[in-house]
Amino acid sequence: xxxxxxxxxxxxxxxxxxxxxxxxxxxxxxxxxxxxTGCRLDVxxxxxxxxxxxxxxxxxxxxxxxxxxPGDRAAGCGGRMEPLSLTVRPDGEWMLIHRCLSCGRxxxxxxxxxxxxxxxxxxxxxxxxxxxxxxxxxxxxx
Amino acid sequence: xxxxHLAHQHRTTPSAALSTDTFTCVRCGLTVSSYAADxxxxxxxxxxxxxxxxxxxxEGGPSACGSRxxxxxxxxxxxxDWTLVHRCVRCGELSSDPVCADDNQLILMRMAVRxxxxxxxxxxxxxxx
Numbered sequence: 001x002x003x004x005x006x007x008x009x010x011x012x013x014x015x016x017x018x019x020x021x022x023x024x025x026x027x028x029x030x031x032x033x034x035x036x037t038g039c040r041l042d043v044x045x046x047x048x049x050x051x052x053x054x055x056x057x058x059x060x061x062x063x064x065x066x067x068x069x070p071g072d073r074a075a076g077c078g079g080r081m082e083p084l085s086l087t088v089r090p091d092g093e094w095m096l097i098h099r100c101l102s103c104g105r106x107x108x109x110x111x112x113x114x115x116x117x118x119x120x121x122x123x124x125x126x127x128x129x130x131x132x133x134x135x136x137x138x139x140x141x142x
Numbered sequence: 143x144x145x146x147h148l149a150h151q152h153r154t155t156p157s158a159a160l161s162t163d164t165f166t167c168v169r170c171g172l173t174v175s176s177y178a179a180d181x182x183x184x185x186x187x188x189x190x191x192x193x194x195x196x197x198x199x200x201e202g203g204p205s206a207c208g209s210r211x212x213x214x215x216x217x218x219x220x221x222x223d224w225t226l227v228h229r230c231v232r233c234g235e236l237s238s239d240p241v242c243a244d245d246n247q248l249i250l251m252r253m254a255v256r257x258x259x260x261x262x263x264x265x266x267x268x269x270x271x
Contacts, residue, residue, distance in 0.1 A: 087215035092260045106236035118264050127216045127254040135253040
């Protein structure tokens with residue numbers, strides 16, 4: 001649903017945004033969940049299988065907040081990060097690679113236990129949709 | 143001919159001296175020409191697909207790391223082209239480079255099917271969808 005920024009009706013004056021008393025930082029009541037920028041789902045930070053959830057389990061979208069170290073919150077971008085591809089660790093664990101839609105930066109994160117399996121498999125099958133590369137790989141074997 | 147036009151021409155088609163430029167792969171030691179057959183600049187070895195960390199991805203410009211970057215994943219752009227995702231083995235930074243035409247197809251295919259070889263959940267349920 002598009003956000004309505006322009007007021008309708010008689011009152012066309014722009015009122016400055018109200019000051020917020022509630023801090024959404026560490027220790028406050030919103031410290032343990034976030035809202036997905038892609039599908040607006042309320043996501044709890046408690047995830048099965050990982051202690052560092054950074055993406056929505058429904059649409060796998062993330063937010064660009066970290067600069068170099070995960071958790072440093074030093075990035076000034078704040079753009080939406082789309083899931084780009086999947087990679088596998090040497091121990092067989094799947095990792096998700098995100099790319100920022102605003103600045104193009106890449107980041108990697110482990111998948112969580114409640115991530116959407118259908119979206120993950122679609123992401124894993126995406127390179128295999130094009131049969132040109134598979135045909136050239138078969139030619140390389142012969 | 144203006145110098146601006148000369149610079150543009152230099153960027154698109156490398157001169158004869160530049161097109162014979164080579165580099166040595168840090169992993170397999172293969173001597174690789176810096177420009178591919180379609181005159182695009184190469185940044186990874188076509189044999190083992192490894193690269194070097196010479197560009198800083200966060201702030202831009204040259205990187206002080208200079209370590210080896212191993213290929214970890216294949217990403218597909220909206221145009222359908224394949225892109226190789228590299229990770230630096232020393233500092234863990236990620237970068238993405240387009241795939242060249244003469245890259246090792248076996249390594250590319252192996253990376254593409256690698257997630258499906260060991261899925262974290264059973265894939266049998268997707269057959270009923």
